[in-house]
Amino acid sequence: MAMEALFSVSSNPSFSSIQTHKNTTSLPFRTSTSLRFSPQLKGYDFHGLPPLVISRKRGLKCVSSDGRLATSVDEGGSLEKGVRRKNLAVFVSGGGSNFRAVHQATVRGDVHGRFVVLVTNKHDCGGANYARENGIPVIIYPSMKGEPEGLSSNDLVVALSKYKIDFILLAGYLKLIPSELIRAYPNSILNIHPSLLPAFGGKGYYGAKVHKAVIASGARYSGPTIHFVDEHYDTGRILAQRIVPVLANDTVEELAARVLRQEHKLYAEVAAAVCEELVIWREDGVPIIQSKSNPNHYS
Numbered sequence: 001m002a003m004e005a006l007f008s009v010s011s012n013p014s015f016s017s018i019q020t021h022k023n024t025t026s027l028p029f030r031t032s033t034s035l036r037f038s039p040q041l042k043g044y045d046f047h048g049l050p051p052l053v054i055s056r057k058r059g060l061k062c063v064s065s066d067g068r069l070a071t072s073v074d075e076g077g078s079l080e081k082g083v084r085r086k087n088l089a090v091f092v093s094g095g096g097s098n099f100r101a102v103h104q105a106t107v108r109g110d111v112h113g114r115f116v117v118l119v120t121n122k123h124d125c126g127g128a129n130y131a132r133e134n135g136i137p138v139i140i141y142p143s144m145k146g147e148p149e150g151l152s153s154n155d156l157v158v159a160l161s162k163y164k165i166d167f168i169l170l171a172g173y174l175k176l177i178p179s180e181l182i183r184a185y186p187n188s189i190l191n192i193h194p195s196l197l198p199a200f201g202g203k204g205y206y207g208a209k210v211h212k213a214v215i216a217s218g219a220r221y222s223g224p225t226i227h228f229v230d231e232h233y234d235t236g237r238i239l240a241q242r243i244v245p246v247l248a249n250d251t252v253e254e255l256a257a258r259v260l261r262q263e264h265k266l267y268a269e270v271a272a273a274v275c276e277e278l279v280i281w282r283e284d285g286v287p288i289i290q291s292k293s294n295p296n297h298y299s
């Protein structure tokens with residue numbers, strides 16, 4: 001069985017109808033139906049928990065009785081694929097391979113969004129140069145020694161406001177995101193981290209340091225986590241994870257490369273879901289992703 005299948009969610013088809021009420025979506029589950037993780041790792045089951053209320057938090061969607069997107073409430077922009085194409089900002093500090101992977105997915109049309117600006121603390125990093133080559137404006141943040149043009153947190157919020165950004169993707173950005181920005185973009189900032197959070201996260205855990213710690217711990221599995229960003233490093237709500245084996249005698253470079261390959265796939269998939277407004281917030285505060293091809297499935 002594919003690893004990702006272990007974490008897919010399946011509901012009873014007899015409870016397929018979804019109704020929207022303002023910004024809240026109620027699934028008409030019986031009292032015996034709700035999301036719950038099966039001890040057999042066969043996915044979620046729906047037994048024995050109270051009914052579930054889920055919220056899409058951003059944007060109102062109209063959903064037909066089979067749960068498929070019927071039309072969307074749009075504030076300008078195109079209505080291709082039923083939802084407005086989203087404006088994305090990306091924050092990078094390094095080579096930007098995750099940014100490039102998601103950018104290429106937008107160019108292919110696999111992600112219904114467009115990168116409108118890149119923010120970096122490293123003026124000349126690979127990610128920033130790729131943005132310039134692709135006509136994407138670059139902003140320097142924060143203000144650092146040797147980077148005189150860097151903005152303050154308040155100026156960054158003002159600078160970004162003109163791009164009408166829907167979502168911000170952190171992709172190897174190594175500085176703390178300030179609370180001003182988190183308040184300006186609630187539930188709209190995502191980060192990719194190269195371990196299975198909450199393990200091997202927090203201050204000091206970035207890049208090769210993460211993989212070194214994973215190998216030293218003797219863990220048998222690692223893999224990327226994509227999470228919403230809160231005020232602290234790596235503690236925001238987890239949206240998606242992918243499992244990668246740690247092999248005997250792995251070097252840091254070998255493990256990093258294996259994880260990075262999955263990062264590129266996972267970030268493109270999650271960006272696609274976010275841009276299609278498929279993120280649903282469970283009543284317990286956990287964000288899950290509704291399958292586009294089967295609206296009764298969640299991961």
Ligand SMILES: Nc1nc2c(c(=O)[nH]1)N[C@@H](CN(C=O)c1ccc(C(=O)N[C@@H](CCC(=O)O)C(=O)O)cc1)CN2
Pocket residue numbers: 170173174175176177178191192193194202203204205206228229230231232233234235236
């Ligand atoms: N408010 C938030 N900001 C950021 C988050 C977050 O979850 N909330 N995620 C990080 C990314 N990150 C791992 O995913 C991470 C990056 C950097 C560090 C770290 O210890 N940085 C060093 C500085 C390193 C450097 O400048 O070269 C430090 O702060 O001393 C930890 C985790 C992005 N921001």
Ligand SMILES: NCC(=O)N[C@@H]1O[C@H](COP(=O)([O-])[O-])[C@@H](O)[C@H]1O
Pocket residue numbers: 092093094095096097098099127171172173192193194205206207210260263
């Ligand atoms: N804690 C944050 C962190 O460690 N991020 C990691 O830095 C690398 C950036 O690569 P990229 O610049 O090629 O996308 C990626 O592996 C990303 O997960």
